[in-house]
Amino acid sequence: MGIKGDTERQATLRNEMIKRRKRPMRSNYVLKISSVVKPWMKLLDVGCGTAHIIEDLAVRHENAIFLGLDVSPAMLKIAKLNTMRLPNVILVEGDGLKLPFLDCSFDVVIVRLAEYSPHEVYRVLKKGGFFLEYGLGPEANKEIVEFFQGRIEKENFFFPKNFEDWKKEVCEKVADAGFLVESLDDYKEREYHRSIEELMNLIEMVPLVKNFDREKDKETVNILAKRYWSKKGIQITWHYYILIAKRF
Known part of the structure; x- marks a missing residue:
């Protein structure tokens, strides 16, 4: 979720790709979240996108409340369609860097x-509350990095200061707050x-490559393929x- 948010085309591509694939990593994430969700709890999904995660969770936990926040109106438009049958889902437009909620x-x-x-x-978590983050490891999409060096959208990749100790960097960011x-598990x-x-x-959906042009860059993608x-x-890796972290 960037400052401007995803375009309507990016939102559509993302929605189609997620619906086409029930990714194992989504299942891992949903299962870990489900392990801490109890009846009548309130859960906030920051950068909910097209709301597929909270859609899954809301079906599993009918007595909990799920609030999805995203900065992109295009994403929220699709998210509303995906969750319209779920009375325990609320969608809000807002910025993940400045959450519009009380302490x-x-x-x-x-x-x-x-x-x-x-x-x-x-700030917005209750004492004893849980925070779960799903983020990129340093080897994600490495094949694309290899073929588009110099044109990578760096904010959509994770380039740690120290590749040998990248987990420490991830944990410190959260611990400093x-x-x-409690745990950090990585999957390849x-x-x-x-x-x-x-x-x-x-490549276009995320986006992964600066100024990506399907016609001009097709030859490079062909070589990669x-x-x-x-x-x-x-x-593609x-x-x-x-x-998983906790507020005390």
Whole structure:
């Protein structure tokens, strides 16, 4: 979630890709969140996007309240369609760097691949509340980095100061806001894109590459696809972490 938010096209591409794939990493994340959600709790999803995470959670936990916040009107437009049948979901337009909520308003706050302020998350969490973050590991999309060096949208990747001790960097950011980090697990998986068009959708959707042009950059994507082609499709590394922290 950037300052300006995703465009309508990015929102549409993201929604289509998520619906097409029930990613294992989404399941890992939803299961970890579900382990701390209890009836009548209030959960805030910062940078909820098209609301697929809280859509899953709201079905699993009918007696909890789920509030999704995003800075992008385009994302929220699709999110409303995805959650319109769920009475326990509320959607709000707002900035993850300055949360429009009172202190100690939520039992759980979650963030998935979105811009946010750890201090703001700490402020709106109740004492004893949980914070769960799903973020990128340093090897995520490394094949795309290899072929588009110099044009990478760095804010949409994670380039730690020290690749050997990147987990410490992640934990310190949250601990400095006052949290006690309970766990940080990372996962490396292979994603398979069935076609060059599908891979270009990923690059454009995030976005991963500055000034990406489907026509002008198609030759580079073709070379990438040939290099990493397999029987399952074009292999792209997905490296992510799930952090669980608590406010005391």
